[in-house]
Amino acid sequence: MALSTPRILCLGSALARRAAPSFLLQQQFRMFSDNAAAEAAKAAPEVVKADPGAKSKIRGVQMLIFGGLGAGFLYGYSLFTSQVPQTGPLVSPAAPAPKTSTPGDYAAVRASISSLLDADYDDGSYGPLLVRLAWHASGTYDKVSCTGGSNGATMRFPPECAWAANRGLAIARDLLEPVKAAHPWISYSDLWTLAGVVAIEDMGGPTVAWRPGRVDYPDGSKIVPDGRLPDATQGAKHLRNIFHRMGFDDRDIVALSGAHTLGRCHPDRSGFSGPWTNAPTTFSNLYFQELVNNKWRPKKWDGPLQYEDAKTGTLMMLPTDLALLSDRTFKKWVSLYAKDEQEFFKDFAVAFGKLMELGVPFPEKPAAAS
Ligand code: HEM
Numbered sequence: 001m002a003l004s005t006p007r008i009l010c011l012g013s014a015l016a017r018r019a020a021p022s023f024l025l026q027q028q029f030r031m032f033s034d035n036a037a038a039e040a041a042k043a044a045p046e047v048v049k050a051d052p053g054a055k056s057k058i059r060g061v062q063m064l065i066f067g068g069l070g071a072g073f074l075y076g077y078s079l080f081t082s083q084v085p086q087t088g089p090l091v092s093p094a095a096p097a098p099k100t101s102t103p104g105d106y107a108a109v110r111a112s113i114s115s116l117l118d119a120d121y122d123d124g125s126y127g128p129l130l131v132r133l134a135w136h137a138s139g140t141y142d143k144v145s146c147t148g149g150s151n152g153a154t155m156r157f158p159p160e161c162a163w164a165a166n167r168g169l170a171i172a173r174d175l176l177e178p179v180k181a182a183h184p185w186i187s188y189s190d191l192w193t194l195a196g197v198v199a200i201e202d203m204g205g206p207t208v209a210w211r212p213g214r215v216d217y218p219d220g221s222k223i224v225p226d227g228r229l230p231d232a233t234q235g236a237k238h239l240r241n242i243f244h245r246m247g248f249d250d251r252d253i254v255a256l257s258g259a260h261t262l263g264r265c266h267p268d269r270s271g272f273s274g275p276w277t278n279a280p281t282t283f284s285n286l287y288f289q290e291l292v293n294n295k296w297r298p299k300k301w302d303g304p305l306q307y308e309d310a311k312t313g314t315l316m317m318l319p320t321d322l323a324l325l326s327d328r329t330f331k332k333w334v335s336l337y338a339k340d341e342q343e344f345f346k347d348f349a350v351a352f353g354k355l356m357e358l359g360v361p362f363p364e365k366p367a368a369a370s
Pocket residue numbers: 128129131132135168230231232233239256257259260262263264265266267269270271272318320352
């Protein structure tokens with residue numbers, strides 16, 4: 001994260017203010033001025049004795065010191081309270097540089113999204129949450145009725161924004177609001193899907209083909225019935241029902257599930273808890289390696305059935321994740337991706353690109369969405 005000089009100064013002053021409570025500062029100032037008086041007295045005792053104006057000279061020195069310190073403090077405070085352009089979040093998400101871009105400048109939007117990712121949030125990045133937003137915005141698609149999908153950005157409206165499956169995603173939508181404000185010409189539906197793609201790339205994943213063209217619906221009248229997103233408590237049959245409905249095959253299901261190499265489960269959102277890997281902000285094939293290399297046992301806890309690795313008990317798998325091991329066809333792809341990260345990246349990029357385009361009436365279909 002790049003920090004401008006004023007930002008560093010501003011932070012320095014803020015830290016100093018935090019680190020040194022005012023009574024300590026007062027104490028130091030008092031000691032400093034007492035010492036200054038004693039030093040002056042030691043250095044020129046005769047002056048102190050002989051010159052009745054010496055006291056006022058010392059007072060003058062004290063005033064100078066206080067004056068200097070006061071001016072410094074005021075300068076620091078003015079920096080602290082002034083509007084400094086934010087280049088990225090520090091503790092909470094910061095607005096991206098408030099520059100406007102010309103319509104169609106997607107590189108500028110990408111840069112704004114990138115600047116938001118690293119933050120003091122979860123494991124150090126909003127990336128996984130943005131990937132989940134992009135996926136849940138798209139994964140409502142039904143290829144038979146041609147309803148749902150990323151077009152429309154209907155998750156802005158109730159009841160979709162309040163579905164249990166979408167708990168926590170308001171954080172991601174709010175995070176992207178300053179990006180939308182800086183580039184008002186982009187639709188929410190393009191922004192959310194682009195954010196997922198940028199996050200994957202920034203976390204070390206493959207380049208996903210993405211193109212604009214989604215339009216936002218004005219209201220929630222096209223929201224599909226709840227229940228189209230997968231239920232983590234279920235098994236292979238359920239996964240096939242859900243993903244075949246979107247137009248994906250078994251290989252796609254396994255590749256897409258590899259996104260669980262990112263992020264973690266939150267008890268207050270899904271009820272599940274913990275990360276799938278020890279590197280949840282890096283896109284890799286670690287999820288598949290953990291799946292095949294560990295023994296998984298049911299976690300003993302006061303929560304829904306989930307699994308933990310027998311060795312450390314720190315990693316987790318959902319019942320749907322373990323279904324990829326127990327189903328013979330799924331397992332074939334799990335084994336391949338555990339061994340060959342390039343193969344996983346290639347398949348994931350195609351499947352994720354297709355997912356982002358579900359339900360979007362592009363004039364022509366790209367190779368990825370055939
Ligand atoms: C296969 C069926 C799937 C099920 C049952 C499932 C279920 C879940 C659940 C329960 C969580 C935890 C949410 C929370 O507590 O915050 C989660 C997180 C996540 N899912 Fe999935 N998911 C599935 C597929 C996918 C797909 C296809 C993607 C993307 C391609 C994906 C990406 C993510 C990411 C990145 C997170 C982490 C979010 C965070 O750290 O905040 N998932 N998923």
